Amino acid sequence: MSAHTSLKATTNRLLLGLGARDLALLKPCLSPIDLPLRKHLEMPNKAIDSVYFIESGFASVVADGTGRSIEVG
Numbered sequence: 001m002s003a004h005t006s007l008k009a010t011t012n013r014l015l016l017g018l019g020a021r022d023l024a025l026l027k028p029c030l031s032p033i034d035l036p037l038r039k040h041l042e043m044p045n046k047a048i049d050s051v052y053f054i055e056s057g058f059a060s061v062v063a064d065g066t067g068r069s070i071e072v073g
Contacts, residue, residue, distance in 0.1 A: 010055060030053075035052070035057075044064075060072055
């Protein structure tokens with residue numbers, strides 16, 4: 001979202017719950033994107049450089065264990 005876009009249309013409850021001052025700090029950094037299916041949002045042992053505020057659908061985390069993987073949504 002650009003700095004000029006209102007967040008009133010958002011359905012993300014984290015963004016909706018922010019106070020006006022905090023939202024004003026964050027708003028210039030927001031931009032809408034479409035995430036393709038199976039997009040890796042973060043990788044182990046790598047710096048996280050983006051944060052995603054999901055509006056529809058869901059994201060899951062896969063934890064790789066010894067011989068098993070566990071997925072949580």
